[in-house]
Amino acid sequence: MTIKIICDDSSRYNEYVEKIVNHCLSIKELPLKVILSLEEPLEDFPMKQEQIQLMNDIPCTKEESNIIEVDHLKIDIQGRRVWKNEEELTFTKKEFNVLALLVKNVDKALTKEDFYREVWGGLINTNCGNALLCVQIKKIREKIEKDYKNPKYVKTVRGVGYRFSTS
Numbered sequence: 001m002t003i004k005i006i007c008d009d010s011s012r013y014n015e016y017v018e019k020i021v022n023h024c025l026s027i028k029e030l031p032l033k034v035i036l037s038l039e040e041p042l043e044d045f046p047m048k049q050e051q052i053q054l055m056n057d058i059p060c061t062k063e064e065s066n067i068i069e070v071d072h073l074k075i076d077i078q079g080r081r082v083w084k085n086e087e088e089l090t091f092t093k094k095e096f097n098v099l100a101l102l103v104k105n106v107d108k109a110l111t112k113e114d115f116y117r118e119v120w121g122g123l124i125n126t127n128c129g130n131a132l133l134c135v136q137i138k139k140i141r142e143k144i145e146k147d148y149k150n151p152k153y154v155k156t157v158r159g160v161g162y163r164f165s166t167s
Contacts, residue, residue: 068103070153070166073144075103082144089143094119098136099144102154102164109157137162
């Protein structure tokens with residue numbers, strides 16, 4: 001399948017393409033690969049065009065386990081459920097998406113930009129985005145940590161972002 005993008009406002013062309021690509025890449029369950037290419041010279045077209053080729057023949061790897069257990073926590077990524085000491089917790093959609101991103105990248109420092117791209121689809125103003133992310137992290141810590149002021153699991157990586165720690 002090939003998708004052609006024709007943009008009437010050429011000054012916003014790159015912005016539109018970036019939003020479309022970020023949205024496609026943020027859908028983890030889709031077995032696709034996005035390739036940006038210009039097959040014909042731009043001067044042949046009155047407006048800028050770019051093709052996004054979706055390659056469905058490239059296998060997508062699935063996670064081996066969708067349930068992560070750490071100490072008193074149990075997180076079911078696929079079922080979007082979390083338990084602390086056998087008690088099921090309630091998370092908003094954004095809170096769970098932030099937690100899921102952290103858990104899928106255990107012991108890896110994720111940048112704030114990683115969260116903006118993966119959780120908010122790249123459609124976030126970085127001036128207010130930092131506050132949004134901080135609020136989500138605080139809410140997650142309050143729910144899963146024994147002492148949210150001294151977190152064991154969701155750690156701050158100064159100058160970078162956050163990391164989900166199992167140690």
